Amino acid sequence: DAKTTQPNSMESNEEEPVHLPCNHSTISGTDYIHWYRQLPSQGPEYVIHGLTSNVNNRMASLAIAEDRKSSTLILHRATLRDAAVYYCILNGPDHYGQNFVFGPGTRLSVLP
Amino acid sequence: EAEVAQSPRYKITEKSQAVAFWCDPISGHATLYWYRQILGQGPELLVQFQDESVVDDSQLPKDRFSAERLKGVDSTLKIQPAELGDSAMYLCASSHRVSKNIQYFGAGTRLSVL
Numbered sequence: 734d735a736k737t738t739q740p741n742s743m744e745s746n747e748e749e750p751v752h753l754p755c756n757h758s759t760i761s762g763t764d765y766i767h768w769y770r771q772l773p774s775q776g777p778e779y780v781i782h783g784l785t786s787n788v789n790n791r792m793a794s795l796a797i798a799e800d801r802k803s804s805t806l807i808l809h810r811a812t813l814r815d816a817a818v819y820y821c822i823l824n825g826p827d828h829y830g831q832n833f834v835f836g837p838g839t840r841l842s843v844l845p
Numbered sequence: 846e847a848e849v850a851q852s853p854r855y856k857i858t859e860k861s862q863a864v865a866f867w868c869d870p871i872s873g874h875a876t877l878y879w880y881r882q883i884l885g886q887g888p889e890l891l892v893q894f895q896d897e898s899v900v901d902d903s904q905l906p907k908d909r910f911s912a913e914r915l916k917g918v919d920s921t922l923k924i925q926p927a928e929l930g931d932s933a934m935y936l937c938a939s940s941h942r943v944s945k946n947i948q949y950f951g952a953g954t955r956l957s958v959l
Contacts, residue, residue, distance in 0.1 A: 765946060776849075776936050776950030777888065820887055832901060833948065835880075835887025 737821045742840040745811045753806040753839055755821030760801050763825045767833065768795065768806045770817040777820065777835075780806065816843045847871045849951035851937050857957045863925035866954045870919070870939030878948065879912055879922050880936040888936055894920065927958045 738756040745751040757766070768780040781788055781795045783804075788795040794807040808815055820838040850869040858864050870877050875896055880888035891910065893901040897917040905912065909928070914920040924931055934955050938948040 767946065769948075774952075776938070776953050777948075778950065779947045782946050818887075832890060832893060833888075835889070837885070837887055 737823060737836055739819070739821055739836065739839045741837065742842070744842045744844060745808075746844050747813060748810050751808040751811045751815070751841065751843075753808075753819050753821075753841065754803065755805070756803045757821070757823055758802045760823055761825060764823040765825070766795065766797060766801075766804050767822040767824065768793070769820045769822065769833075769835075770815075771820070771838070772814075772817045780819070811841075811843045813843050813845060816841055847949075849937055849939055849949050851935075851951035851954055853954055854952065855955050855957075857959065858927050859959050860929055861926040863923065864927050864956060865924075866922045866935050866937075866956075868920045868922070868937030868951060870937070871941075871949055873941065874939035874949070875917075875942040876940045876945065877914055877920050878938040878940075879920070880938065882934040882936055882953070884933070891922070924956075927956075929958050932956055932958045 765782055765784050767782040769777040770780050771777040781790055781793050783795045783797055787797060796805045818838040818840050820835050822833045824833055849871055852867050856864055877894040879891045881891050882888040891905045892912045894914045897914050910924055912922045934953045936950055936953045938950045940948045
């Protein structure tokens with residue numbers, strides 16, 4: 734499986750934008766880029782995913798580099814509820830479903 | 846909103862005892878996953894079901910762990926005998942046959958082996 738590299742931790746102020754980076758230099762042409770987050774004492778939850786083009790949804794935006802070797806998850810206005818561990822995961826298409834390999838992720842702290 | 850249900854939320858057991866965890870996925874989700882998460886690490890896949898069939902159990906310690914999904918709906922993960930190193934969070938997730946990119950996770954069962 735292709736590997737991702739994320740900073741161990743990041744800090745942000747409330748109501749400011751947050752850019753969470755992810756490097757994936759060994760990504761293959763068919764790998765999707767997924768982001769999940771895990772709030773304290775909860776299971777991970779889906780945030781966003783994409784293949785080549787930038788993606789937006791109600792939670793966040795995903796900016797994918799032109800060479801696809803890196804991506805950035807953008808939270809437009811951080812709230813205290815966004816404090817969580819954010820995981821960047823790569824996976825290719827699979828007949829049965831996505832077999833995710835989670836790394837340690839980035840722990841985001843949001844300061845009031 | 847539909848959720849993945851897991852029980853119990855917490856389980857304390859002594860080593861060499863048997864433990865079992867239960868998961869009820871979102872209705873209609875064909876794919877079910879069991880993950881183990883050690884404190885400070887990301888979840889690690891133990892077993893993946895498509896309907897009632899196991900499609901990936903390469904990371905499941907088969908000498909002590911077993912998983913079943915007999916009718917292709919709810920699932921049970923069992924450990925027998927439990928060891929100290931099994932202390933972790935056990936997470937269940939499910940995904941729809943069509944929207945495979947989105948996995949929905951339950952809140953997990955936190956296991957402590959004494």
